[in-house]
Amino acid sequence: MxxxxxxxxxxxxxxxxxxxxxxxxxxxxxxxxxxxxxxxxxxxxxxxxxxxxxxxxxxxxxxxxxxINISPKYSSIRNILNEKSLSEGFGEEIFFQHSWLRQMMLDSLCLVGHRTKGKYASESLEFARQISRDLNRTS
Structure with a gap:
C-alpha cells in the first residue's frame, strides 16, 4: 500500500x-x-x-x-477600537491582551448563560444568561 x-x-x-x-x-x-x-x-x-x-x-x-472555543471575531476587535481609552495611548500588547481577555470572558459567560436556558437561574447564572441574550448567543 x-x-x-x-x-x-x-x-x-x-x-x-x-x-x-x-x-x-x-x-x-x-x-x-x-x-x-x-x-x-x-x-x-x-x-x-x-x-x-x-x-x-x-x-x-x-x-x-x-x-469553550475562544476565538476573537473581527466585530469584537472593531468594538474595542471604538473605546477611546483603549484605542488612544495604549500599546499593541495591552490591546492584544484586552482583546483576548474580553473574548474569554464573553465566550465563557455566553456558554454558561446558554446552558441555563429553560432552567431556574439566580444571581451570577442570571447575569450570564442576560449577557448571552444581549449578545444574541442564545434564544
Missing amino acids: ELRSIEWGDDSAERDVDLLSYFIDTESYDRLARKSKTIVIGRKGSGKSALRKKLENDFSKDSDTHV
Whole structure:
C-alpha cells in the first residue's frame, strides 16, 4: 500500500466525522482530561480543534465542566477600537491582551448563560444568561 492511498480523514477536525474513532489519547490530552491544564493555545493546524472535539465528547455529560472555543471575531476587535481609552495611548500588547481577555470572558459567560436556558437561574447564572441574550448567543 502506498502512503498517498491511505485515507487520513478531513484536514479540518471540525469537518472530520470519524475523528473520534481514531483519536489517540496523548499526554497533552490526558493533562486536559485530568484538568491539570485548562487552556489550549497553538498555531493553526496544531490540533487544538481535535482536542476540543474530543474533550466536548468526553465531558458532554459533566454539567460542571465546560469546553469553550475562544476565538476573537473581527466585530469584537472593531468594538474595542471604538473605546477611546483603549484605542488612544495604549500599546499593541495591552490591546492584544484586552482583546483576548474580553473574548474569554464573553465566550465563557455566553456558554454558561446558554446552558441555563429553560432552567431556574439566580444571581451570577442570571447575569450570564442576560449577557448571552444581549449578545444574541442564545434564544
